Amino acid sequence: MHGxxxxxHDRLVPRVSQDHLAARRRQILDGSRACxxxxxxxxxxxxxxxxxxxxxxxxxxxxxxxxxxxxLALAEDDAHRMAEVVAEQGLVQVMRDLISAPPGREGGExxxxxxxxxxxxxxxxxxxxxxxxxxxxxxxxxxxxTRERLKRQRDAGNLRDDVDVEVLTSFLELxxxxxxxxxxxxxxxxxxxxxxxxxxxxxxxxxxxx
Amino acid sequence: MHGxxxxxHDRLVPRVSQDHLAARRRQILDGSRACxxxxxxxxxxxxxxxxxxxxxxxxxxxxxxxxxxxxLALAEDDAHRMAEVVAEQGLVQVMRDLISAPPGREGGExxxxxxxxxxxxxxxxxxxxxxxxxxxxxxxxxxxxTRERLKRQRDAGNLRDDVDVEVLTSFLELxxxxxxxxxxxxxxxxxxxxxxxxxxxxxxxxxxxx
Numbered sequence: 001m002h003g004x005x006x007x008x009h010d011r012l013v014p015r016v017s018q019d020h021l022a023a024r025r026r027q028i029l030d031g032s033r034a035c036x037x038x039x040x041x042x043x044x045x046x047x048x049x050x051x052x053x054x055x056x057x058x059x060x061x062x063x064x065x066x067x068x069x070x071x072l073a074l075a076e077d078d079a080h081r082m083a084e085v086v087a088e089q090g091l092v093q094v095m096r097d098l099i100s101a102p103p104g105r106e107g108g109e110x111x112x113x114x115x116x117x118x119x120x121x122x123x124x125x126x127x128x129x130x131x132x133x134x135x136x137x138x139x140x141x142x143x144x145x146t147r148e149r150l151k152r153q154r155d156a157g158n159l160r161d162d163v164d165v166e167v168l169t170s171f172l173e174l175x176x177x178x179x180x181x182x183x184x185x186x187x188x189x190x191x192x193x194x195x196x197x198x199x200x201x202x203x204x205x206x207x208x209x210x
Numbered sequence: 211m212h213g214x215x216x217x218x219h220d221r222l223v224p225r226v227s228q229d230h231l232a233a234r235r236r237q238i239l240d241g242s243r244a245c246x247x248x249x250x251x252x253x254x255x256x257x258x259x260x261x262x263x264x265x266x267x268x269x270x271x272x273x274x275x276x277x278x279x280x281x282l283a284l285a286e287d288d289a290h291r292m293a294e295v296v297a298e299q300g301l302v303q304v305m306r307d308l309i310s311a312p313p314g315r316e317g318g319e320x321x322x323x324x325x326x327x328x329x330x331x332x333x334x335x336x337x338x339x340x341x342x343x344x345x346x347x348x349x350x351x352x353x354x355x356t357r358e359r360l361k362r363q364r365d366a367g368n369l370r371d372d373v374d375v376e377v378l379t380s381f382l383e384l385x386x387x388x389x390x391x392x393x394x395x396x397x398x399x400x401x402x403x404x405x406x407x408x409x410x411x412x413x414x415x416x417x418x419x420x
Contacts, residue, residue: 164404164410177387178391180381181332185342
């Protein structure tokens, strides 16, 4: 055994190159996110991915094995960012971000720029059983983040304690899925703020217990 | 003005033929419902519609102008049947029917046999702006049935009175959309019964008001 051999070959790459690789990877993810959101998975051709990222197909597929791997990495990246918002502010805040940022609005990076990816994930889960299997193992982190957040809220006395945390988690995920679908259908979201208030109140400690 | 000229030419058709027309129309709707659910809108070719209904294309398109008109009539028919369940038992019962009947299960007519149509409506609303415009005018009846049911429940003292009926209606519709999407993605529904209990309880009169 040689002490400097790690499981990741990045360990053997100089720091400056590592930073470069990470920046390049980020550039590809951010460019292709907009491309997948605009054209859908099938419509996001290699040529369009080149245009959207400003990189050649050679450069793109140096970092990601194929389009499918790129999309899965993107979906995983977005799920990770959503999970971070969930951990700090809860899943209802994720939903509030969604309706405060109608899809298609311009203006640079936005907390809800993952909507396009999420819609494509939902669509492919409906239509592509192979994708369903590949996504299953990656989809747990949002559920886990929601569950952990709810447990902390329960410990802090903010959550109702007459309904199991698993049920509350499923409830919030179901509403999120409905909201994503609602937005995907182009339905107006400007009247949903009080609906999300109701959702939030439904998982909170009831005043009759207070 | 002639007293016997009605706005509908069916008034001039003998009763037995009217019954025949209605039965034929029903035959087409029920056969094509299964066909659209199985193959999707695009995949439901005229040949497949002929097989599914047991009728020739000439007979089918004698009753419906084209495939689009047939699909819209079907979606409207299903929305009407859903609205009837809503009027009598509420939208949460519609959702309970959905999770007690996993899509694809065999066994003849079922209260949730409209799931396939509903999924296709949702998908086409996402992908087809023209369809969106045509469907908008027809989609009101489920919302109206839900709103009217909630108003009656409020008058009967069963509904919470601190949240507007419009908000409660939107809330229930959002959960339904989430449930439809959940099932469409092939996710398990066997643990959603307590989630629907929570949804139902969230619109009911709170005990603290009782």
